[in-house]
Amino acid sequence: MPKKYDTPLLDELEKGPFPSFVTEIKKAAAKNDMAADELGLLEKSYRDKRGYWKHGGIVGVRGYGGGVIGRYSYLPEEFPNVANFHTVRINSISGFFYTSKFLNEMCDIWDKHGSGLTNLHGSTGDLVLLGTTTENLEPIFAEFSSRGWDLGGSGSAMRTPSCCVGPARCEWSNIDTLDITYNITQEWQDEMHRPAFPYKFKFKTAGCAVDCIASIARADCSIIGTWRGKIEVNQDEVINYAKKGMNIQEEIVNMCPSKCMSYDGKNLKINDEDCVRCMHCISKMTKALKPVGEKGASILVGSKAPFVIGATLSWVIVPFMKMEPPYDEFKSLIRKMWEFWDEHGKNRERIGELIIRKGMREFLEFIGVEPQSQQVKEPRRDPFFFWKEEELKPNSELLKNR
Amino acid sequence: MSAPQRRTDIGPPHYKDFLPPVIQKNYGDWKYHEILNPGVMVHVANSGDKIWSVRVASPRLLSTDTIREMAALAEKYCGGYIRFTTRNNVEFLVSDEKNLESLQKELKDKKYMIGGIGPRISNIVHTQGWVHCHSACTDASGIVKVLMDEFADYFTTKKLPNKVRLAVACCVNMCGAVHCSDIAVVAVHRKVPTIDHDKVKNMCEIPSTIASCPTGAISPDPAKKSIKINADKCMYCGNCFTVCPPVEIHDPEFDGVAIVAGGKVGNLRSNPKFSKLVVPYIPNNPPRWPEVTEVMRQILDVYVSDAKKHERVGEWIERIGWEKFFKVTGLPFTHQHVDDFVIARETFRTAATFKW
Ligand code: HEM
Numbered sequence: 086m087p088k089k090y091d092t093p094l095l096d097e098l099e100k101g102p103f104p105s106f107v108t109e110i111k112k113a114a115a116k117n118d119m120a121a122d123e124l125g126l127l128e129k130s131y132r133d134k135r136g137y138w139k140h141g142g143i144v145g146v147r148g149y150g151g152g153v154i155g156r157y158s159y160l161p162e163e164f165p166n167v168a169n170f171h172t173v174r175i176n177s178i179s180g181f182f183y184t185s186k187f188l189n190e191m192c193d194i195w196d197k198h199g200s201g202l203t204n205l206h207g208s209t210g211d212l213v214l215l216g217t218t219t220e221n222l223e224p225i226f227a228e229f230s231s232r233g234w235d236l237g238g239s240g241s242a243m244r245t246p247s248c249c250v251g252p253a254r255c256e257w258s259n260i261d262t263l264d265i266t267y268n269i270t271q272e273w274q275d276e277m278h279r280p281a282f283p284y285k286f287k288f289k290t291a292g293c294a295v296d297c298i299a300s301i302a303r304a305d306c307s308i309i310g311t312w313r314g315k316i317e318v319n320q321d322e323v324i325n326y327a328k329k330g331m332n333i334q335e336e337i338v339n340m341c342p343s344k345c346m347s348y349d350g351k352n353l354k355i356n357d358e359d360c361v362r363c364m365h366c367i368s369k370m371t372k373a374l375k376p377v378g379e380k381g382a383s384i385l386v387g388s389k390a391p392f393v394i395g396a397t398l399s400w401v402i403v404p405f406m407k408m409e410p411p412y413d414e415f416k417s418l419i420r421k422m423w424e425f426w427d428e429h430g431k432n433r434e435r436i437g438e439l440i441i442r443k444g445m446r447e448f449l450e451f452i453g454v455e456p457q458s459q460q461v462k463e464p465r466r467d468p469f470f471f472w473k474e475e476e477l478k479p480n481s482e483l484l485k486n487r
Numbered sequence: 488m489s490a491p492q493r494r495t496d497i498g499p500p501h502y503k504d505f506l507p508p509v510i511q512k513n514y515g516d517w518k519y520h521e522i523l524n525p526g527v528m529v530h531v532a533n534s535g536d537k538i539w540s541v542r543v544a545s546p547r548l549l550s551t552d553t554i555r556e557m558a559a560l561a562e563k564y565c566g567g568y569i570r571f572t573t574r575n576n577v578e579f580l581v582s583d584e585k586n587l588e589s590l591q592k593e594l595k596d597k598k599y600m601i602g603g604i605g606p607r608i609s610n611i612v613h614t615q616g617w618v619h620c621h622s623a624c625t626d627a628s629g630i631v632k633v634l635m636d637e638f639a640d641y642f643t644t645k646k647l648p649n650k651v652r653l654a655v656a657c658c659v660n661m662c663g664a665v666h667c668s669d670i671a672v673v674a675v676h677r678k679v680p681t682i683d684h685d686k687v688k689n690m691c692e693i694p695s696t697i698a699s700c701p702t703g704a705i706s707p708d709p710a711k712k713s714i715k716i717n718a719d720k721c722m723y724c725g726n727c728f729t730v731c732p733p734v735e736i737h738d739p740e741f742d743g744v745a746i747v748a749g750g751k752v753g754n755l756r757s758n759p760k761f762s763k764l765v766v767p768y769i770p771n772n773p774p775r776w777p778e779v780t781e782v783m784r785q786i787l788d789v790y791v792s793d794a795k796k797h798e799r800v801g802e803w804i805e806r807i808g809w810e811k812f813f814k815v816t817g818l819p820f821t822h823q824h825v826d827d828f829v830i831a832r833e834t835f836r837t838a839a840t841f842k843w
Pocket residue numbers: 140141142143154155156172207208614615619620622660661662699726729730
């Protein structure tokens with residue numbers, strides 16, 4: 086029987102309607118020594134108002150440089166069963182779809198070799214198995230990989246890519262988010278498992294500008310589906326929305342950021358040339374409005390949390406790119422970016438930070454992308470720009486054909 | 488029994504093997520969807536086929552017992568098919584309309600919280616906290632629990648002007664991407680780490696400790712065979728503690744949380760935005776952090792009564808102006824609110840127009 090701890094503070098967090106993580110830890114603690122000590126340690130954290138974890142040496146499985154995150158307790162004598170309590174990241178399925186068969190198998194392996202505690206999912210999108218010992222790592226990896234599952238990424242490597250539900254269950258997806266995610270994961274296995282980058286690199290793929298996977302805020306490379314064409318209007322359905330009480334003028338037309346819609350009480354008109362494809366109208370009137378035309382994605386680069394240089398959102402590098410298997414154009418773009426990063430990046434410098442340090446021009450020239458007005462909100466505000474030798478033509482030449 | 492055969496570099500299984508047949512058949516061919524109630528939506532394909540999704544809350548930290556229970560429910564009502572959302576909710580994928588009512592009934596009987604779809608509060612994105620991270624200045628799971636208890640009816644029933652996306656990060660690394668949430672909690676240390684010089688000497692590699700500091704605040708202290716920290720440069724990130732535990736960043740008397748608001752990631756109506764600081768500090772008060780829920784409630788209530796339909800928190804604040812936001816919420820404006828980090832000047836008011 087695992088040790089039983091008194092947990093008066095954590096018990097307070099079993100009250101209330103929202104499902105309780107404390108109840109979850111207790112369920113595991115009833116039959117698992119590691120989970121029991123995790124509960125005891127957490128109660129102590131609540132009592133002392135501080136964490137009791139620390140970093141330690143590098144742990145992992147043979148042949149891989151990532152996928153396992155070493156975690157050690159500050160108090161190994163008091164809580165011996167969580168003295169080492171490592172996280173195993175399992176590469177999730179595109180779109181986070183599972184079957185009961187797989188989940189049950191995962192639980193069997195994890196009850197046998199780990200704490201019985203998980204995160205579904207970690208912030209990066211891995212299936213996170215929370216807490217096991219160093220000796221258990223190889224058996225866990227063998228169990229999973231023999232069944233066709235692999236570890237996710239960690240450290241200075243490509244991290245497990247993730248995506249929105251996309252074409253699997255959403256009418257707005259302009260690209261096959263699940264396939265892109267699966268395809269690049271398979272393409273770059275080595276980059277995932279053997280950290281060789283200056284720092285981490287995350288891909289997130291959203292089917293449209295609604296961005297249900299928050300790619301623009303938390304991926305070094307954000308792939309956001311879009312289209313070149315129009316919004317097709319079904320006027321009968323517009324009438325239906327109005328009948329059901331939608332104030333089309335207030336809720337749709339007035340909220341359009343590009344002021345490109347008009348409504349005469351019956352027909353809804355869109356000036357497609359001015360639409361920026363923000364998805365507001367489409368998401369509110371899904372039966373009436375449909376994007377039509379050439380489908381593809383915008384490729385943005387650079388978002389990260391505030392650390393060191395301040396938070397960044399990803400910015401546009403390629404405004405429009407077709408995204409069809411085998412995604413060769415996209416892959417060669419990414420390879421050029423990695424080459425640039427490899428050549429110029431400092432240790433622990435994200436690619437976005439590097440681009441800011443070296444300048445967009447150098448980056449764009451290196452990867453072979455032309456400057457386009459879609460890449461910026463506005464042109465520069467200062468007159469401090471430079472010319473390269475080959476751009477400098479004398480005035481006499483510039484004026485020759487006038 | 489012999490050990491199973493390990494394989495490397497195989498990547499994850501193909502997603503097609505995990506999609507319900509109706510999704511495989513109508514993949515990329517959906518026509519529209521409708522929200523039937525706060526926890527149920529139906530997607531209709533051009534072929535006329537339908538799939539119902541029943542969404543329930545999850546604490547994200549799940550035991551194998553609970554996952555097995557969910558798997559059993561999926562088997563009973565969904566042909567075994569189940570998925571998770573970006574915000575860690577669970578979705579039961581129902582292909583047979585007959586099962587819709589009985590699934591919801593059993594979920595309710597088992598005390599699952601059904602909801603989170605539409606203009607509501609969905610699950611709170613969060614990170615590890617005291618449960619499992621070395622950097623944590625608070626416990627993310629605990630704060631998430633008390634906030635979701637407080638706002639439960641905005642998950643299960645009541646409507647908001649638009650979605651409100653909450654997040655909790657347990658330190659400034661912000662693993663959960665709180666920097667673009669409608670309202671978020673980010674835990675902060677407030678003091679320069681203390682150094683146990685004797686232990687540093689024995690336990691740490693001085694060069695790597697110096698290199699760990701993102702702001703270059705650490706320099707060698709040759710006399711003590713240790714390091715020193717320039718207090719003017721330190722931003723309390725705790726990286727040095729990470730590589731050298733005798734440089735102690737945890738401080739129960741001075742650790743707590745800040746509240747930020749007004750961020751969004753979607754492009755709808757207005758561009759994605761960062762969250763901005765609204766409350767610089769609230770002391771840690773486990774197990775239920777009542778001061779945090781109080782402030783969150785204060786902000787949310789004003790948003791609910793003042794915002795126009797479809798306006799996100801950040802869009803509402805931009806319409807009324809930040810000066811008015813502080814007035815209507817009654818939150819104090821302090822030195823900490825005026826940026827003095829790397830891109831500060833972009834936040835200064837370069838116009839003579841403002842409200843009182
Ligand atoms: C130097 C700066 C470091 C920073 C800013 C940092 C930041 C972070 C962040 C943001 C997380 C996310 C935790 C989560 O949600 O799972 C994390 C997790 C983790 N980090 Fe670090 N880390 C640093 C160094 C290290 C080092 C040197 C190690 C190990 C030697 C390490 C080991 C871990 C582990 C094991 C986790 C996983 C925690 C979990 O799964 O519960 N970190 N760290």
